[in-house]
Amino acid sequence: MADYMADQEDDLTERLEAAAERYETPCGEGRMVWHAWGEGPPLVLLHGGSGSWRHWARNIGHLARGRRVLAPDMPGLGESDLPPRGIDLWDYIGIVTGGLDALVGADAPYDLAGFSFGGIVAGHVAARDTGRLRSLTLVGAGGLGLPRLPTPLAKVRSKTGEERIAAHRHNLAVLMFGDSSRIDALALRIQAWNSDHTRLSSVGLVPEGALRAVLPGVRAPLNVIYGERDAIAYPFMAEREALFHAIRPDVTMRVVPGAGHWVGFEAPGAVNALLDKMLPPAATKALT
DSSP states (O other): OOOTTOSOOTTHHHHHHHHSEEEEEEETTEEEEEEEEOSSSEEEEEOOTTOOGGGGHHHHHHHTSSSEEEEEOOTTSTTSOOOOTTOOHHHHHHHHHHHHHHHHOTTOOEEEEEETHHHHHHHHHHHHOTTTEEEEEEESOOOSOOOOOOOOOOOOTTOOHHHHHHHHHHHIIIIIOSSGGGOOHHHHHHHHHHHHTOOOOSTTTSOTTHHHHHGGGOOSOEEEEEETTOTTTTTOHHHHHHHHHHHOTTOEEEEETTOOSSHHHHSHHHHHHHHHHHSOOOOOOOOO
């Protein structure tokens, strides 16, 4: 079978999905859907708001060389069912950690990475799993209670055809990419699929400064990655660096030049190389 780091990406998400093992764990009265690839030390990847595991499409194949990569669709997003009405963020975290414990093992060590909203969730999971988490990596994380510029997004659901595609492209340009010329057909397909399967707004679930509040309780080694032109951080990256170093003087923080919020997709080579250095070692084995 083909290597999932192949240059031809026209059907990357389909090939990844076909190669994955699929699991379901409880989510209220429904189920939370997980996909898994590879063998080795577990690495759990949490996606961003209005997203799915597809946010990690250009990283999974690389990371699954020597690791057991598990990537859920979080409650109310992707293929996963809505959580119960009226839950708070910690209740939401409980659904995620319940599935994680079932698939990884309640006492087994693992590594954790979260993108954007997934970084906020990952920080809360890490604050809970202080004894067994090998590392925490935050990618384009919000929830810090720091300044950001407004990002006016186009409404999509009322549009069809080319107008709908143009709205997706606009939203990718203003929020997700540092260089809009890098928005390709795969990015548009993932954005459209994620948007069509979003039933929960993470904005109403996350209190101001939620990640900042739990970071002091995280004991695992902490890594942070941002794109230089991340719309939720630019031009206030220095404030973020100061905050992370104040909370965790031992933090490893890197900024990827020219990239935007969806840095793992826009600059996968740079992010995959950073993760190779940041994550605890894993055996090297090609995902085929």
